[in-house]
Ligand SMILES: Nc1ncnc2c1ncn2[C@@H]1O[C@H](COP(=O)(O)OP(=O)(O)OP(=O)(O)O)[C@@H](O)[C@H]1O
């Protein structure tokens with residue numbers, strides 16, 4: 001009897017104090033575009049933060065980004081996408097091979113794709129990260145975008161002399177994104193070969209979450225793997241899942257009971273001692289690499 005007189009659950013959750021509403025806002029999640037992944041991270045990515053999708057070449061980073069972009073567009077959000085290593089035309093073609101039409105969103109003004117040009121001899125120079133972020137922010141503002149995807153991030157933090165400087169560049173990139181575009185949800189990809197052990201690692205990016213894509217050998221074949229390695233404010237199980245890349249769905253995570261796959265700690269990276277934030281003096285500073293962005297309209 002008492003049970004029948006209780007208000008429905010939905011009604012109860014509407015009546016919250018101001019403090020509770022704040023807590024609700026903090027928990028707002030946005031879909032990755034991969035429903036099985038969303039359910040592993042309490043419904044999706046906490047909104048307004050930066051995430052790293054790291055993995056070996058061919059592990060599916062770009063396809064992951066495309067799924068996220070399409071879901072965001074489907075949800076009515078505007079997106080700025082910078083495919084740094086590939087031409088927008090190629091990206092649109094690859095998306096079409098998976099059954100996805102990115103072009104219509106470009107034409108419709110919901111998706112802004114930026115073509116990237118590096119200056120001559122760029123590989124040996126240091127990128128002016130702050131300028132890159134300022135440039136990107138102006139495109140984001142013009143597009144009215146709430147989502148930003150940079151695929152991959154390395155060329156934007158390039159530095160010729162040492163991985164130490166590149167690590168500082170990585171931190172500067174993340175800080176600048178957060179400071180210049182507060183509230184923006186961004187995905188960045190990173191080529192992380194488990195075997196290289198050199199250069200900038202995903203651990204050098206102070207992001208809110210990290211998803212590692214890779215391969216695992218099973219007898220005579222490789223299987224694709226996905227591991228949520230870090231997600232602030234979220235319980236994660238650190239279980240590596242198998243997935244396939246298939247038309248339409250994109251990334252299809254295979255149903256696995258947590259016991260079936262032994263948790264695998266990602267390739268060990270020795271913890272690094274914190275570094276004093278140092279900036280090279282003006283005289284030491286190598287000439288800045290120019291990175292130019294151009295709107296792509298197809
Ligand atoms: N239409 C498709 N159908 C099935 N699988 C596909 C299709 N298109 C691409 N793939 C698979 O996806 C893989 C590449 O994925 P993706 O481009 O996302 O990798 P990546 O991690 O971004 O690689 P890179 O580091 O080189 O940028 C290909 O090697 C291929 O196996």
Ligand SMILES: [Mg+2]
Nearest residue numbers: 061062063151
């Ligand atoms: Mg890629």
